[in-house]
Amino acid sequence: MANDALIARRERLLGPNVPTFYARPVHITRGRGASLWDADGTRYLDAYNNVAHCGHGHPRIVAAICEQAARLNTHTRYLHEGILDYAEALLARIGWPGQLLMTCTGSEANDVALRMAQAVTGKRGFIATDNTYHGNTTAVAHLSTRRPPIGGWPEHIRRVPAPDSLTPLGGSRAVQPEAFAANIARAIDELERSGHGFAGFMLCPIFANEGMPGVAPGFLDPSVEVIRRAGGLILCDEVQPGFGRVGAHFWGHEWLGFQPDVITMGKPMGNGHPVAGLVAKPEVMAAFREAFGYFNTFGGNPVSVAAAMEVLRVIEEEGLQANAAEVGAYLLGALRQIDHPLIVETRGLGLFLGIELAREGEPAGEEAGRIVEAMRERHVLMGRVGRAQHILKIRPPMVFSRADADELVGKLAECFAEIAP
Structure with a gap:
């Protein structure tokens, strides 16, 4: 079917304004490694997708999904060793004591992270940058600035100016860390005076959606001091930088040089299989479990866990x-x-x-x-x-080669x- 016909069919069946990439959308039919092929058999080099973190159609991950699906897949109120084995393997990569909660999407993981901060602090207010994105649930969409919500931005959210390369906060890159922290301090004060209080700050540790604006390790140190002094939590969205993408470190927050209270993860976790989750400090997890009756039918199901476990193995064994x-x-x-x-x-x-x-x-x-x-x-x-x-954003599968x-x-x-x- 020609692309024009596919686009018309898509709009008729899925509705208007469903996003596609490129003025001439690509009709992809298969992929392997860092390559994709369209319906005409034309090969494309994929320099964008972090979803297929270990490469499109990785045979080991495909096999792990198929084998587990043929054996068992059910919800998570039955005992199953798979999620425990995965938790041990993942938590060994964290570097500080943590506990795992699994979801299906990064949006869900970020939504839960917000509720964790509320459970710990008893407050409602959150801060994010003014050029960020953390997902599609109502709660996390309020942190984003792509489109204003119906009825306007909620009063319990504050957005601070994002770090910038062309026009650094405070007038120079040298003073940008302190200027960023000063804006966070002002936002905290506003939230406390409003009666909402300050529960937490959510960020991507490499400021990916802000354009990865040339910050360096230690950039967040003044902000961490401000947040800790106010009693808020630091919620770290690792959906883009996590699982070794930054090269020097397994996690973006390790590279930036701070320890969050919660880290969230998503797309790369399952190499395209819908699995996501978060790791929280034990006291944070305990407060959340006490305050919220949370249950996720498919989060941490045996097939998703098998995919996630094989991703960890492939990252390690294939370097x-x-x-x-x-x-x-x-x-x-x-x-x-x-x-x-x-x-x-x-x-x-x-x-x-x-x-x-x-x-x-x-x-x-x-x-x-x-x-x-x-x-x-x-x-x-x-x-x-x-x-x-x-x-220009270049974020290819991790199997990207010199060629x-x-x-x-x-x-x-x-x-x-x-x-x-």
């Missing part, structure tokens, strides 16, 4: 964290060789990289969009991010050559 560090460094060096007046900064952490574009000091979102579309026409899939959608990096860089250089200075 994917080391690959993220090695190939990520190689790719970053090659990207920095692309010379164009629009490029303000090229930065990266493992296999998460960004190229920030600006024209005369103003974000160049239109040009970034043109490059993403031009790369799609060259059969390379990538995206963009940032407040003005002016930062894949060379292909990406060569085609990206061609695209920049077509953009007027």
Whole structure:
């Protein structure tokens, strides 16, 4: 079926405004590793998807899902060793005492994290940055700024200015950590005076949706001090940076250098199988279990756990964290060789990289969009991010190779050559 017919059928059956990537959406029919193929058999290099964390169609993970599905799949009110084995394996990767709660999506995990902070503090107020995204439930959607909720933004949420590369908070990158913390302190004061109180601060530790704006380890230290002094919890969304993507560390918060109270995880956890979860300090988990009668029918079911366990094994046994560090460094060096007046900064952490574009000091979102579309026409899939959608976003599966990096860089250089200075 032609793409135009598929798009019309999609709108008729699914409704209007269902998002797709690219001006000419891609009809993907199969994938393996860092490659995808469309209905015509054309191969695309996937430089975007963190869902297939260990690579599309990884045979070991597929086999683990199939074998467990053929044996047993049921809800979690029966005893099952799988979730306990997985909890032991995952918690060994955390570095501090924690307990596991499993869900089906990262949105659910973030929703539960908010309730955990409420249970511990007895307060309702939350803080996030003003250019973030943490999911689709009503509670976490209130943290995001993509579209205002019906009736306006709720009074118990405060959004503080996100760290920025083009226009750093406080006027320079050197003072940005203190300026960020000062804004959090003001938001805490507002929440306390409003009567809602301050329950917690939710962040992605590499500020991925903010455009990964060049923060360094220690950036959050002043903010951590402010939050701890106010009695709030730090809720760390590891959906994008977790499971070795940043290369140097297994988790983004390890790289940034702080210890959260709760870490949430999602898409990469099951290599595309719908499994997610969170790890909380024992006292936080105890407060939550006392305050809320929480149960998730499919969270931690045997098939999801089998997928998640095999992901951990593949990351370890196939050296994917080391690959993220090695190939990520190689790719970053090659990207920095692309010379164009629009490029303000090229930065990266493992296999998460960004190229920030600006024209005369103003974000160049239109040009970034043109490059993403031009790369799609060259059969390379990538995206963009940032407040003005002016930062090229490269976040491939963890099996991305040097040859894949060379292909990406060569085609990206061609695209920049077509953009007027």
